[in-house]
Amino acid sequence: MERDLFTRFQPDADALVARLSRNIDDAMLEHIALNDPVGSFVAVYLEELREIRDDGIAPKWPWESMEAVEFATYEDPDSVTGAWHGVRGHWARAFAAALLLRAYGDDEIASTCTGVYYPRLMTLLESLRSLDAGLEIEAMASLAWLVLRIHERDSEDSERIYFGLGILDLAVRCRNFDCDASIVALCEWLVTEEKRLFQYRHRYRGESYRECSQNWLLRADDPLNSERWVRLGARLAASTRTGRSGDAARSIGRLLSGEARPNADAGSNVV
Incomplete structure (x- = not known):
């Protein structure tokens, strides 16, 4: 049933990353890279993030900047002050969250994951809702792809229901669905x-x-x-x-x- 159902949402691994990339500038990428917990690899991470942004897809796994990207999703653009308050902060956070969810669909990344990924889904949903930029179709496509990937790995995985709820939230408020x-x-x-x-x-x-x-x-x-x-x-x-x-x-x-x-x-x- 999962394949028949989620195929209706046009599964596409990179649809959301590609669409978000159009609105991501170098300053946003640097903001994400600066979340490097060590502080020594910002330039390396920035170059990798540029490659992702410019190509509209994530590179061959594993990619080195993943930890910095994850830390970037912990920020709350509605609470911080300065340049990353509000819209620009939400674009950067949505991009980071979309990258992490895209990574989770890759077997090599998933095999090293010791936690859960659905909290990053909530981060993504909140930023997309705040931006109100008409990205629901692409977000549904990427989440549908992820549900099917999770199901292929483990049909009993409890995270599937959260991504299904994410698709529902997007579908209900999508003006073009x-x-x-x-x-x-x-x-x-x-x-x-x-x-x-x-x-x-x-x-x-x-x-x-x-x-x-x-x-x-x-x-x-x-x-x-x-x-x-x-x-x-x-x-x-x-x-x-x-x-x-x-x-x-x-x-x-x-x-x-x-x-x-x-x-x-x-x-x-x-x-």
């Missing part, structure tokens, strides 16, 4: 996936339903920065999108925000 059936199908997949994670947690970890949050998703996976996902749910719940897709997205939003409660042993219908 009119495929209601795809959004409804995505919402149905999200419910099924959350149910699978929930049942795994309580069957194999031996935890009772009362021992964890009753919020949909939070009860199944204890995500990092859970309050940011709850806020995403509130935004979905407040969506003004019409039709069945709007109804389905709002149902997911109410579950994720805690406004509605899932069944104790399953999910909940979304339409």
